[in-house]
Amino acid sequence: MRILVTVKHVPDLQSNRSFTDGTVTRTADDGSMNELDEHAVEAALQLVEAAGEGEVYALTVGGPDAIAAVRKALQLGAHHAIHVSDVGIAGSDVFGTAMIIAAAVRKLHAEAPLDMVVTGMAALDGLTSMLPTALAAELDWSQLTLASAVSVADGEATIERHLPDAHETVAASLPAVVSVTDEANKPRYPNFKLIMAARKAEVPVWTLADLGIDPALVGGDAARATVVEASERPPRENRRHVTDKGEGGRELAEFLIEKGLA
Amino acid sequence: MSTDTVAVLIEHRDGAVTPPSLEALTLARSLGTPIALWLGDAPAADAVAQLGEYGAAEVRVVGIGDDARLPAKAAAAIAAATEDAPVLVVISTFVTKEIATRLAVLNGAGVVVDAAGASRVDGHIETFQTVFAATWNVRTRIDADRAIVGVRPNTTQATPAESPGAATLTQVEATLPQTRERIVAVEPVDQGEGVPLAEAPVVVSGGRGTNGDYTLIEEFAGVLGGAVGASRDATDEGWISHEHMVGQTGTTVTPALYVACGISGAVHHRGGMQASGTIVAINMDPDAPIFEISDFGVVGSLFDVIPQAIETIKAHRGE
Numbered sequence: 001m002r003i004l005v006t007v008k009h010v011p012d013l014q015s016n017r018s019f020t021d022g023t024v025t026r027t028a029d030d031g032s033m034n035e036l037d038e039h040a041v042e043a044a045l046q047l048v049e050a051a052g053e054g055e056v057y058a059l060t061v062g063g064p065d066a067i068a069a070v071r072k073a074l075q076l077g078a079h080h081a082i083h084v085s086d087v088g089i090a091g092s093d094v095f096g097t098a099m100i101i102a103a104a105v106r107k108l109h110a111e112a113p114l115d116m117v118v119t120g121m122a123a124l125d126g127l128t129s130m131l132p133t134a135l136a137a138e139l140d141w142s143q144l145t146l147a148s149a150v151s152v153a154d155g156e157a158t159i160e161r162h163l164p165d166a167h168e169t170v171a172a173s174l175p176a177v178v179s180v181t182d183e184a185n186k187p188r189y190p191n192f193k194l195i196m197a198a199r200k201a202e203v204p205v206w207t208l209a210d211l212g213i214d215p216a217l218v219g220g221d222a223a224r225a226t227v228v229e230a231s232e233r234p235p236r237e238n239r240r241h242v243t244d245k246g247e248g249g250r251e252l253a254e255f256l257i258e259k260g261l262a
Numbered sequence: 263m264s265t266d267t268v269a270v271l272i273e274h275r276d277g278a279v280t281p282p283s284l285e286a287l288t289l290a291r292s293l294g295t296p297i298a299l300w301l302g303d304a305p306a307a308d309a310v311a312q313l314g315e316y317g318a319a320e321v322r323v324v325g326i327g328d329d330a331r332l333p334a335k336a337a338a339a340i341a342a343a344t345e346d347a348p349v350l351v352v353i354s355t356f357v358t359k360e361i362a363t364r365l366a367v368l369n370g371a372g373v374v375v376d377a378a379g380a381s382r383v384d385g386h387i388e389t390f391q392t393v394f395a396a397t398w399n400v401r402t403r404i405d406a407d408r409a410i411v412g413v414r415p416n417t418t419q420a421t422p423a424e425s426p427g428a429a430t431l432t433q434v435e436a437t438l439p440q441t442r443e444r445i446v447a448v449e450p451v452d453q454g455e456g457v458p459l460a461e462a463p464v465v466v467s468g469g470r471g472t473n474g475d476y477t478l479i480e481e482f483a484g485v486l487g488g489a490v491g492a493s494r495d496a497t498d499e500g501w502i503s504h505e506h507m508v509g510q511t512g513t514t515v516t517p518a519l520y521v522a523c524g525i526s527g528a529v530h531h532r533g534g535m536q537a538s539g540t541i542v543a544i545n546m547d548p549d550a551p552i553f554e555i556s557d558f559g560v561v562g563s564l565f566d567v568i569p570q571a572i573e574t575i576k577a578h579r580g581e
């Protein structure tokens with residue numbers, strides 16, 4: 001079982017997230033591996049363990065700071081890491097990013113076949129959940145998204161997915177792109193040995209040229225949509241708080257009635 | 263592309279048009295000339311009439327049945343039916359995001375999902391939305407020749423067209439691709455009587471503070487005409503099913519009124535509700551983070567506050 005996991009470097013949820021010139025501000029200080037990608041790493045490790053053999057590659061696409069994301073994946077137990085970084089990548093939209101990841105997948109797949117790409121369900125910066133689908137389409141591999149459970153047997157992967165209107169069981173032939181939700185598993189804690197090894201690990205950096213990608217097809221200039229304005233929202237006004245001393249429910253009801261909400 | 267046709271992917275349940283679809287049609291009218299796109303068995307006359315009333319000049323039907331559950335097939339069906347429409351509006355859900363992405367890979371469209379609105383500026387579609395748990399406003403211009411906009415429910419007020427015409431019904435034949443994915447089983451979720459969470463104008467949510475008893479939450483939601491939501495901790499405990507989970511990995515909601523009861527307001531929860539109109543919180547802990555974003559907060563026990571609030575509202579209504 002040979003699996004590639006995609007991990008994204010995103011601003012920390014608890015930090016003051018912001019925009020600079022139409023893109024998400026990314027700094028080394030308050031960035032980390034997208035929390036939801038921990039579940040992707042865990043799912044890949046469990047599949048390899050269930051198969052009794054195999055390797056997990058962690059891949060990130062992003063600027064120099066993004067290396068922190070793959071180091072985190074190594075701490076969690078990924079066996080190898082790859083960092084795709086190039087000035088031409090900056091500002092890529094989901095389609096550009098999918099093209100880059102697909103090229104990296106093909107490069108690895110040519111060395112020895114990959115069975116699967118596992119991704120998180122969403123990157124917590126944009127929360128679009130579009131990349132896994134775009135990647136499956138780009139690679140023309142099976143698409144199994146939003147899995148809360150995943151298993152492999154006889155060259156086929158089967159997932160469970162919980163949608164608001166239905167619970168689905170979907171199966172597809174390998175190779176497949178599988179995105180997993182935070183319900184799929186409980187990520188393990190990194191152990192000391194892995195933490196030390198991850199710090200020292202040599203992480204190869206692949207450029208657009210290494211991947212044979214025409215820089216005109218990716219990056220900000222190729223993006224199909226552009227953020228033209230971003231502004232911090234003002235805090236809510238006229239906020240009221242009361243302490244219940246026996247009248248809290250009545251006060252709440254009066255607030256709702258006055259606002260026309262009840 | 264020179265036409266101003268705006269296709270709207272209609273969401274329907276048991277043959278009825280859903281309220282977000284009427285919102286999407288209303289929005290589409292401000293962007294151009296709407297046509298309604300209907301995947302599945304042809305709609306009944308009253309549904310067609312309603313789509314006409316909200317401005318659809320035409321209803322295009324692609325009878326793809328259960329294949330609509332596979333994004334690659336749904337995208338191919340939509341592509342076949344919307345060649346002449348440079349703009350497509352869908353209601354933003356996990357499934358339509360996948361369909362939109364597939365379609366954009368096919369036709370080169372620019373995509374914005376989870377938008378709160380859109381307008382036409384200098385020939386381009388521009389969208390607005392909130393990001394980072396509704397702490398920022400963002401305006402995005404779609405530069406590609408085709409645009410797909412996923413709009414969140416409850417962000418446009420649905421209004422009938424001023425001078426509606428009768429919508430014509432057209433059947434479109436589409437050749438669907440073979441897919442490797444195969445749906446092995448589908449188990450419908452019992453939606454109960456109420457409105458689905460994502461569409462509800464009012465959401466009353468309970469968290470760990472309910473201690474697993476949702477009776478009061480359900481009663482309060484009933485009185486306010488809303489749906490019941492929950493925090494992740496509550497669904498993890500098995501107190502209430504996963505479909506009720508509000509948050510960035512659950513359902514994102516933007517109701518006019520959100521009532522958080524016994525919920526601390528962790529950043530993951532806030533990510534799914536912070537863009538709501540009015541936010542009310544009931545929590546025993548005055549330092550709970552939910553109070554940082556609430557318009558009206560009651561520091562107290564939900565078991566005291568909710569019954570009194572219900573009683574007061576009923577008395578006001580003369581019930």
Ligand SMILES: Cc1cc2nc3c(=O)[nH]c(=O)nc-3n(C[C@H](O)[C@H](O)[C@H](O)COP(=O)(O)OP(=O)(O)OC[C@H]3O[C@@H](n4cnc5c(N)ncnc54)[C@H](O)[C@@H]3O)c2cc1C
Pocket residue numbers: 035036182468469470471472492493494495496507508509510511512523524525526527528529530531534544545546547550562563564565
């Ligand atoms: C990757 C990831 C994704 C996540 N996604 C989500 C998500 O989508 N949605 C989500 O909700 N969570 C999510 N979480 C979990 C989130 O971080 C919090 O753990 C969760 O939201 C807390 O739920 P809670 O507020 O019910 O519980 P708690 O944080 O335990 O808060 C309970 C609150 O109830 C109050 N209380 C107790 N008794 C009463 C009473 N009688 N009356 C009034 N108040 C009372 C307490 O003061 C306390 O503030 C996610 C976590 C991770 C790691």
Ligand SMILES: Nc1ncnc2c1ncn2[C@@H]1O[C@H](COP(=O)(O)O)[C@@H](O)[C@H]1O
Pocket residue numbers: 006007008009034036037040059060061062097118119120121122123124126127128129130131132
């Ligand atoms: N730049 C990136 N590098 C690596 N993985 C990514 C990147 N962007 C998105 N992903 C993966 O795609 C998943 C979904 O992201 P998104 O579609 O952006 O919400 C994430 O959880 C990651 O696994």
